[in-house]
Amino acid sequence: MDMDAFLARLQNYVTLPGPTRAAMSSVRHVLRQMPRGKSIINEGEVLKRVHVIQKGWAIRKRILEDGRRQILNFLMPGDIFDLQAMIDSRSDHAIETITLCEVRSIPTQEFLALVSEHPALASALWWSTVQEEGILREHIVRVGRRNAIERISHLLIELRRRLILSESADADESVSLPLSRQLIADAVGLSPVHVSRTISSMRRMGLVSANGHLRVLDWDSLASIAGYDDQYLHLDARPLDMTGCVNVGDRETTA
Amino acid sequence: MDMDAFLARLQNYVTLPGPTRAAMSSVRHVLRQMPRGKSIINEGEVLKRVHVIQKGWAIRKRILEDGRRQILNFLMPGDIFDLQAMIDSRSDHAIETITLCEVRSIPTQEFLALVSEHPALASALWWSTVQEEGILREHIVRVGRRNAIERISHLLIELRRRLILSESADADESVSLPLSRQLIADAVGLSPVHVSRTISSMRRMGLVSANGHLRVLDWDSLASIAGYDDQYLHLDARPLDMTGCVNVGDRETTA
DNA sequence: CGCTCGGTTGAGATAATTCAAGTGCAGTGG
DNA sequence: CCACTGCACTTGAATTATCTCAACCGAGCG
Numbered sequence: 001m002d003m004d005a006f007l008a009r010l011q012n013y014v015t016l017p018g019p020t021r022a023a024m025s026s027v028r029h030v031l032r033q034m035p036r037g038k039s040i041i042n043e044g045e046v047l048k049r050v051h052v053i054q055k056g057w058a059i060r061k062r063i064l065e066d067g068r069r070q071i072l073n074f075l076m077p078g079d080i081f082d083l084q085a086m087i088d089s090r091s092d093h094a095i096e097t098i099t100l101c102e103v104r105s106i107p108t109q110e111f112l113a114l115v116s117e118h119p120a121l122a123s124a125l126w127w128s129t130v131q132e133e134g135i136l137r138e139h140i141v142r143v144g145r146r147n148a149i150e151r152i153s154h155l156l157i158e159l160r161r162r163l164i165l166s167e168s169a170d171a172d173e174s175v176s177l178p179l180s181r182q183l184i185a186d187a188v189g190l191s192p193v194h195v196s197r198t199i200s201s202m203r204r205m206g207l208v209s210a211n212g213h214l215r216v217l218d219w220d221s222l223a224s225i226a227g228y229d230d231q232y233l234h235l236d237a238r239p240l241d242m243t244g245c246v247n248v249g250d251r252e253t254t255a
Numbered sequence: 256m257d258m259d260a261f262l263a264r265l266q267n268y269v270t271l272p273g274p275t276r277a278a279m280s281s282v283r284h285v286l287r288q289m290p291r292g293k294s295i296i297n298e299g300e301v302l303k304r305v306h307v308i309q310k311g312w313a314i315r316k317r318i319l320e321d322g323r324r325q326i327l328n329f330l331m332p333g334d335i336f337d338l339q340a341m342i343d344s345r346s347d348h349a350i351e352t353i354t355l356c357e358v359r360s361i362p363t364q365e366f367l368a369l370v371s372e373h374p375a376l377a378s379a380l381w382w383s384t385v386q387e388e389g390i391l392r393e394h395i396v397r398v399g400r401r402n403a404i405e406r407i408s409h410l411l412i413e414l415r416r417r418l419i420l421s422e423s424a425d426a427d428e429s430v431s432l433p434l435s436r437q438l439i440a441d442a443v444g445l446s447p448v449h450v451s452r453t454i455s456s457m458r459r460m461g462l463v464s465a466n467g468h469l470r471v472l473d474w475d476s477l478a479s480i481a482g483y484d485d486q487y488l489h490l491d492a493r494p495l496d497m498t499g500c501v502n503v504g505d506r507e508t509t510a
Numbered sequence: 511c512g513c514t515c516g517g518t519t520g521a522g523a524t525a526a527t528t529c530a531a532g533t534g535c536a537g538t539g540g
Numbered sequence: 541c542c543a544c545t546g547c548a549c550t551t552g553a554a555t556t557a558t559c560t561c562a563a564c565c566g567a568g569c570g
Contacts, residue, residue: 044486062396065482070396084385087378092389092487123342129384130339134347136391141317141325143399144444148526181549189399194526196550210549212535227320231299232347403558436517446559451518465517467567 006052006104008167009078010124013235020118027114029106034097041095047085049105053077056101057178061186062093071187073135074098074159078166080128086112099178127234134232143189146226148198151188153207154226156216161233176213261307261359263422264333265379268490275373282369284361289352296350302340304360308332311356312433316441317348326442328390329353329414333421335383341367354433382489389487398444401481403453406443408462408481411471416488431468 007024010016016024031054034040040051040058053075060072060081072093075081081095085108097103106114115122135158142154159177163169181199185192202208207222209215216222262279265271271279286309289295295306295313308330315327315336327348330336336350340363352358361369370377390413397409414432418424436454440447457463462477464470471477 060392062392064396064400068400070400072392072395084388087382088385088489090486090489090491092489093392127342130343133339133388133391136388136395137315137317137327137348139395140327140391140398141319143395145319145323145325191527192548193528193550196548197526200550231345234343234345234347236345447516448518448560449558451516452558455518 004052005054005077005166005168006080009165010121010128012165013127014120014124016118016120016124020120023114023118024121027106028110029104031102031104034101034103036097036099036101038101039094039096040101040103041082041091043091043094045091045094046089047082047091047108049107050083050085050111051081051095052104052106053079053081054102054104056097056099058095058097058101058103059183059187060093060095069186070189071183073132073139074162074187076159076163076166077168080125083125083129098183131234134234138232148188148190148194149202150226151190152184152195152198152202153222154228155184155188156208156214157219157223157226157228158233160216160219161230165233165235174215174217176215179214259307259359260309260332260421260423261335264420265376265383267420268382269375269379271373271375271379275375278369278373279376282361283365284359286357286359289356289358291352291354291356293356294349294351295356295358296337296346298346298349300346301344302337302346302363304362305338305340305366306336306350307359307361308334308336309357309359311352311354313350313352313356313358314438314442315348315350324441325444326438328387328394329417329442331414331418331421332423335380338380338384353438386489389489393487403443403445403449404457405481406445407439407450407453407457408477409483410439410443411463411469412474412478412481412483413488415471415474416485420488420490429470429472431470434469 004025007016007021034056041047043062055077058075060075062070062072064070075095082091084091115125138154138158142151146154156177159179160169160175163175164171169175181192181195184190184199185195188195190198199208199210199214203210205221207216207218207225209217222228259280262271262276289311296302298317310332313330315330317325317327319325330350337346339346370380393409393413397406401409411432414434415424415430418430419426424430436447436450439445439454440450443450445453454463454465454469458465460476462471462473462480464472477483
């Protein structure tokens with residue numbers, strides 16, 4: 001597979017010119033295979049590279065002093081992270097694989113050079129930041145104002161939607177998700193046993209099947225239970241004409 | 256007051272050169288005064304301008320079909336919003352004033368031109384985006400994995416911290432916050448009556464006073480109850496050398 | 511003066527948690 | 541091939557945090 005997951009995802013909304021695509025595939029990088037449960041970035045770690053998930057799933061997470069864990073987001077093929085390496089030295093959260101993963105890392109400087117030479121890429125990254133913020137906000141709503149079954153349903157639907165965008169899944173295919181009860185619990189702010197109970201009842205309703213891997217049977221009912229609305233993913237977004245704009249060149253900084 | 260709240264805030268981490276500051280104050284804009292409770296942006300609205308809170312407080316919020324409300328974030332003097340107007344036409348959430356506000360709006364195109372001519376500004380905006388994402392993530396942790404008193408304490412501390420950064424408050428001054436029980440409840444995902452009860456008990460503990468406006472008496476105890484840690488605000492951030500980077504120029508896009 | 515609105519407080523209901531025991535499957539070693 | 545162990549999941553029962561409903565209070569305002 002020479003088609004990069006990252007590229008595939010970006011192409012959803014920006015058509016990247018040939019030279020840009022070429023430059024992206026030839027940029028200096030490291031491709032690492034990592035087993036499940038391995039930490040990619042630790043909280044407080046100094047960031048020196050930008051990463052792209054090539055295969056597999058990972059999570060962003062925060063751990064409180066007493067061990068409580070909150071999953072902030074799921075990362076799947078094509079997702080880029082640690083863009084903030086470009087201005088900020090330390091990560092405020094950790095990143096960990098939850099399946100076998102292939103992760104590509106690009107040194108910050110190389111990445112910046114790439115972006116500066118390929119404007120369409122800058123615009124694409126800006127879009128991906130907007131989308132990610134939307135996802136974070138929706139996660140707040142999910143956890144803050146929805147009950148157990150709504151939270152879980154809403155999460156599952158988002159994940160499928162994003163999986164389809166990443167081109168790792170087809171729309172009709174009944175996607176199977178690599179999620180344990182514990183992961184779901186820490187993502188939506190419930191206890192694992194309550195998640196288990198809730199999923200059991202969803203199974204009884206014929207919404208999902210859960211022998212081994214979790215599999216959704218009825219996306220439509222799920223969406224209506226969850227009150228799901230795509231808008232926050234900004235799938236309709238089209239880049240504005242940014243000609244001649246946003247040239248982050250030299251900086252005049254002190255401190 | 257010729258010193259712009261936005262400028263003041265940006266100066267926290269990037270020193271903007273004189274010409275940049277001059278350009279910022281002379282950019283074409285509209286300055287609006289709005290009473291409390293007025294909507295600045297509606298969910299789904301097409302975004303055409305970038306906004307800066309000059310005075311007062313506002314909230315980002317989402318309303319579910321059945322009326323449940325989730326406050327996503329608070330906006331205070333110096334906060335900029337709708338940067339996403341630059342690529343995306345529709346807002347996925349609403350913005351509403353919660354005090355008397357002064358809001359400055361700049362047409363997207365003018366703003367883009369400003370940024371493109373003043374690289375230090377681009378770097379500053381990138382920082383502010385990173386900070387905002389950090390705030391969103393911390394809000395997820397707050398709502399997902401903390402109990403009532405922790406949520407409320409943590410929120411209050413963050414707000415004070417940001418208020419100090421915005422230079423609308425002094426560090427020693429015992430800040431008074433324009434928050435109703437209902438607002439706090441919708442921010443941290445609780446019912447207003449439970450918030451009221453929790454605050455009552457905080458008052459009994461000598462942590463806050465709440466005659467009329469809410470006022471914190473003991474920040475240190477509050478911080479230790481909340482398990483508060485500044486890291487996510489990235490106050491230590493220093494812009495990297497982005498020389499020659501991120502030139503979002505022409506785009507090669509198709510639909 | 512009488513309203514309205516935010517806040518407080520009580521009592522009962524409910525959603526979710528904790529603790530604990532039990533099930534079933536996958537992997538390992540004999 | 542079978543037993544043994546570990547681990548994720550399930551289920552029950554008791555507990556707790558939070559919610560809802562409802563009454564009441566007090567300040568601000570026409």
